[in-house]
Amino acid sequence: MPPAATPTPVIPLFLASAQAGGAVNYPQQATSQSEVISVPAPSPPQQQEWDTLYAIGRYHFDVQSWQEALSCFRQLQASAGDYRDIATLITTCEARLAQPPPPKLCNCKLHK
Numbered sequence: 001m002p003p004a005a006t007p008t009p010v011i012p013l014f015l016a017s018a019q020a021g022g023a024v025n026y027p028q029q030a031t032s033q034s035e036v037i038s039v040p041a042p043s044p045p046q047q048q049e050w051d052t053l054y055a056i057g058r059y060h061f062d063v064q065s066w067q068e069a070l071s072c073f074r075q076l077q078a079s080a081g082d083y084r085d086i087a088t089l090i091t092t093c094e095a096r097l098a099q100p101p102p103p104k105l106c107n108c109k110l111h112k
Helices: 010-019 044-062 066-080 086-098
Strands: 024-027 036-039
Touching: 044 066, 044 086, 066 086
Parallel strands: none
Antiparallel strands: 024 036
């Protein structure tokens, strides 16, 4: 009886490909290198664009500019899909926009 074929380690293939900046290899039921499928990694300019858009959206989120943040996050979701935690951020922005604004408090002598 011939010896059983040794499966090709998928993780080293994945890491080597990702570090080289090329296509990222994902296993399908990988028992050999021929059973690994390739999915192109985002190009560095595209990744940089996503990171920048995320940072701008987070800035607007942190200063409670909900509409601006939501716009950035929706644009990012349209181009990058499920990027980082934008699904949660989008839900939070929508919830904040649905709430009535808090009353403005005035401490002047006329309104006391």
